[in-house]
Amino acid sequence: KRARKVPKDIKVITVDHFPDEMSCGTCGHDLKSIKREERAGTFRIVPEHVVLVKDVYHTCACNRGICKENKPVAAKSKNYIMKGRGIEPGFAVEAACQKFFEHIPPYRQARRFRNANINLARQTIEKGVAHVAKYAGLVQDELHAHALAGHTAQMDETPVKVQAPGKGKCDTGYFWVINRDERNWNPDARPAVVYRYAHSRAGAVAEELLSGASLRFLQTDGYSGYNCLFKESRENDALMPVRCNAHARRKFFEAHLATKSKLAAKVIQMYRKMYAVEKAAKGLPPEEREQLRLEKTLPILTELKAILTKHQDDATGKLKTAINYTLNAFDGLQRFVFDGRLEIDNNAVERCIRGIALTKKNSLFAGNHEAAEVWATYYSLIESARLNKVNPRSYLNWVVQEIERNRGELDYGQLMPWHCPVGRIDD
8 A cells, every 4th residue: 555645835734632531530630641642644625715805006105395296106007917807817727727637617617606605707717718828828839849849749639519609509620639758768858749729630730730840750540631741742751650550459459359350369469569569668768679679579560461461352341441451551550660769659649638538528519719729728738747747737827927927028938847846746
C-alpha cells in the first residue's frame, strides 16, 4: 500500500481529543496530559465558496493652502484582462478548468452557484471563459510553433457537434490535433500538443496547419486526407509518412473476433512481440532504439509481410480487409524501425483526444464555431501542461497572472508549461 501524499501547503486543523472523564477516580483532581500521540489524520472537504470583492476607488488631494493649485488625484482601475467585467481572471480560469479539465458543463456550474444563493448566469460564466481565451490564444500559437519545430509529429482529428443558430440543428466541425512528444528517447524533451478547430476535414486544412513546419516525419492513421501532405510537389517535400501499427493490429483483432482466424491470431502474436521490443526500447537513445529494432523487430515485420502476401488472395471478409490495409500501408508501418526517434504507433496523440471526448459527451455540443475555437485554445494549454507533468489548474492561473501582471507586454514563449514554476506533479 502506497504512502498517502499530503501537500506541504495544505491547511491543517488540529483537534485535541481527551478522555470523557477528566477527573481522578481516587482523589477527584483534574487529570493532566502525559502523552501526546499524533495520528495520520483524515481529509475533510470544504465546499467551494464565492467571495465578493468590492473595489473602492479613492480620490485624494492635499489640503494644505499652498497646494490648492494641484488637482485631486483619483485612483484608477489596474485591471487588464477583465477590465469592466464582473468576474476576476481567476474565476474564469476556474470555470474553464471545471469545464475542460474536469468536464463539468457551465449549466452545472451555474446550478452549484444557485445552490449557494448566487444567481450567476451561465452566459456570464461562458463569456468570461471565452474572453480569457483571447489572451491564452497567444500561448496556443507558441505551442503550435513548437510542435512544428521538431523532428517528427503525430496528427489526428476528431469531429465535434457545433450548434448552428437559426437551423434548429448542429453542424459538424473538427478538432485537428498536432502532438510533439519525444519523451521516449529524449530525457530533455519538451512535449506539446496543439488543437485547432476547422469547419472541414479536408486535407487542405492539414496543409494549412503544417505550413512552415520543419518536420521530417508525420505519423498519422489511414485517413486519406493526409495523403496530400506527402506529395513531392508540396513546398515541404521532405515530409515522410509514418503509419500507425496500432490501427493495423486493431483490424486483425476485429477479424479474429469475427472469424476466429488462426492467421489473425498469429499476426496478433507477432505484434505482441514487436510491442515487447518497444517496451525494452523505451528511454534508450535513438541510436540504441534503432539498433534494437533492426535486430528484433525487422525480422518479425519481414516474416509478417511474407505471410500476409501469401494469404492475400485466399482471405475473405474482415481478414482480407485487415491484410489489404496492412500491405497497402506497409512502407509507412515499418518506417519506425529505421529511425529511433519514431514511434510504433500514434497512440500518444489519440490519448490527447480523450479529454475532448469526455467534454463532448457532457456538453453535447459547442455553442457556435467561436466557442469551438475556445475549446481548442484551452485544450492546447491543459493537455500540454499534463504532458509536462504540470497541474493544468496551476498552469492556467500562472499564465493568466503573468499576462495580467505584464499587461500583455511579454514574450509568450516564456509561458510554455516547462517554464511554469508552480504545480509540478511528482511521479
